[in-house]
Amino acid sequence: MARPFRRVADLARALTRSNRDPGPGRNAPPPPAPFVVDADIPVDIGCIKVFRAENFPESGPSPWLDQPDAQEIIARRVARREITPRQAEICRSWEQHGYYVLRGAIDPDTIDEAWEAYEAAIARGDVTLAPEKAAEDDPHPGRYLNPHLKVEAIEQLLKHPVLVNFSSMVLGRPAIPFQTIASHKGSQQAEHSDSIHMTTYPVGYLAACWIAMEDIHADSGPLVYYPGTHRLPYLFSHDVGISPEDFKQRGYGAYVDHYEPAIQREIRDHGAKPEYFTARKGDVLFWHANLLHGGSARADIKRSRKALVHHYFAEGCVCYHDLSATTSAVHGPVESLPTCGASNPDVAVREQIAL
Ligand SMILES: O=C(O)CCC(=O)C(=O)O
Numbered sequence: 344m345a346r347p348f349r350r351v352a353d354l355a356r357a358l359t360r361s362n363r364d365p366g367p368g369r370n371a372p373p374p375p376a377p378f379v380v381d382a383d384i385p386v387d388i389g390c391i392k393v394f395r396a397e398n399f400p401e402s403g404p405s406p407w408l409d410q411p412d413a414q415e416i417i418a419r420r421v422a423r424r425e426i427t428p429r430q431a432e433i434c435r436s437w438e439q440h441g442y443y444v445l446r447g448a449i450d451p452d453t454i455d456e457a458w459e460a461y462e463a464a465i466a467r468g469d470v471t472l473a474p475e476k477a478a479e480d481d482p483h484p485g486r487y488l489n490p491h492l493k494v495e496a497i498e499q500l501l502k503h504p505v506l507v508n509f510s511s512m513v514l515g516r517p518a519i520p521f522q523t524i525a526s527h528k529g530s531q532q533a534e535h536s537d538s539i540h541m542t543t544y545p546v547g548y549l550a551a552c553w554i555a556m557e558d559i560h561a562d563s564g565p566l567v568y569y570p571g572t573h574r575l576p577y578l579f580s581h582d583v584g585i586s587p588e589d590f591k592q593r594g595y596g597a598y599v600d601h602y603e604p605a606i607q608r609e610i611r612d613h614g615a616k617p618e619y620f621t622a623r624k625g626d627v628l629f630w631h632a633n634l635l636h637g638g639s640a641r642a643d644i645k646r647s648r649k650a651l652v653h654h655y656f657a658e659g660c661v662c663y664h665d666l667s668a669t670t671s672a673v674h675g676p677v678e679s680l681p682t683c684g685a686s687n688p689d690v691a692v693r694e695q696i697a698l
């Protein structure tokens with residue numbers, strides 16, 4: 344892997360770590376992740392006016408498990424004892440299939456405490472749920488975005504060492520907890536890759552996990568995923584003909600008309616086979632930035648399907664949302680973004696080195 348500018352990432356990591364630790368007795372929110380881009384082709388972030396994939400160069404480095412010689416790298420790392428044989432087995436599986444199921448990753452008491460705290464926040468009115476009824480007799484409420492901002496126990500779960508360490512291992516860089524989504528029932532969300540929603544430059548530095556907050560029944564509309572599809576080309580808005588203006592004017596209408604059929608074609612053309620995450624409480628399924636997945640049909644509308652989804656970005660990347668062409672909240676408010684020419688003083692130095 345060509346990593347001539349490693350130093351920059353190390354600096355960012357150190358800064359981020361010290362900034363994030365508010366010290367004993369203080370409860371400051373984490374500071375924004377700095378715009379330090381550890382890419383083979385440097386970019387001046389302040390000059391990017393529209394945060395969409397087509398406005399970034401095609402640049403590595405790819406995450407280590409996406410590299411063509413990933414299996415050899417794994418073998419070398421286990422021989423050098425940098426990773427354990429068990430971690431190596433997980434990494435091999437991730438490289439091939441684009442997901443991994445950690446059974447019993449979170450103990451059931453921790454799960455219950457987090458869900459009870461979340462329900463208490465609902466009862467207090469701190470969290471308000473939309474009905475999002477899939478049918479007249481649908482008894483369950485809709486999904487809730489970012490419950491960790493309201494519920495300390497969910498914030499703790501987002502930072503759970505098992506989840507953060509797993510994500511860091513497969514990304515090959517420290518994982519930054521980004522987003523949580525709580526669901527009470529099957530989402531029946533059409534198949535997609537999370538990368539159209541949450542994206543990085545260089546591409547691929549996103550990992551997600553799905554935590555079963557109760558036993559998940561096959562009739563509840565479990566998460567459906569397609570092993571191996573992480574290796575298909577990334578499909579961004581531009582690739583399926585959604586312009587930034589289309590999204591501004593039509594929002595998810597443009598996505599439903601252009602993106603969702605394109606993904607169905609991909610699944611059909613490649614003969615991708617679905618698997619369903621029927622799980623026990625505390626089981627966790629992790630997936631790759633480009634693994635195709637969605638919510639399967641709810642055979643029994645009365646059944647709940649309690650879950651938390653977490654998304655983690657990797658440090659040292661630009662994190663943005665391709666579909667809406669916006670920067671990610673992990674970088675702080677839009678007003679604080681660097682201006683053209685000022686975002687990355689290191690760019691000039693890098694270009695000199697490159698010459
Ligand atoms: O929970 C589901 O059914 C799908 C969730 C999902 O795709 C996501 O949060 O990225």
Ligand SMILES: [Fe+2]
Pocket residue numbers: 535536537636
């Ligand atoms: Fe998703």
